[in-house]
Amino acid sequence: MKRTLIAALLLAVASPLPVLAVEAHHQPATTGAASGTQLTDGEVRKVDKDAKKITLRHGPIANLDMPAMTMVFQVQDPALLDQVKAGDKIRFAAEKAGGAYTVTRIEPSR
DSSP states (O other): OHHHHHHHHHHHHHTHHHHHHHHHHTOOOOSOGGGOOOOEEEEEEEEETTTTEEEEEEOOBGGGTBOSEEEEEEESSGGGGGGOOTTOEEEEEEEEETTEEEEEEEEEOO
């Protein structure tokens, strides 16, 4: 009986470890635009240079598992806001950094 209990405990403790290793391997990268984050289509709704934020209407963002919506993002580099104005169609990359959704790259839509 003791052996069965010990074996069950060892199995229960050991089983999650490989699953955790696989899940950790598939986490989205959070190292910036250089990580190869896919670009998302969007439209600039508002630029707030003082707050270093941009409001975007965007399509689904795959790396964040986020559906299409309009939302406010922080920007990694405030100079990105000098490239755009309300109404511009863009392509952008965003990541979750420090608990905040952050735009890491902006380029004009093609």
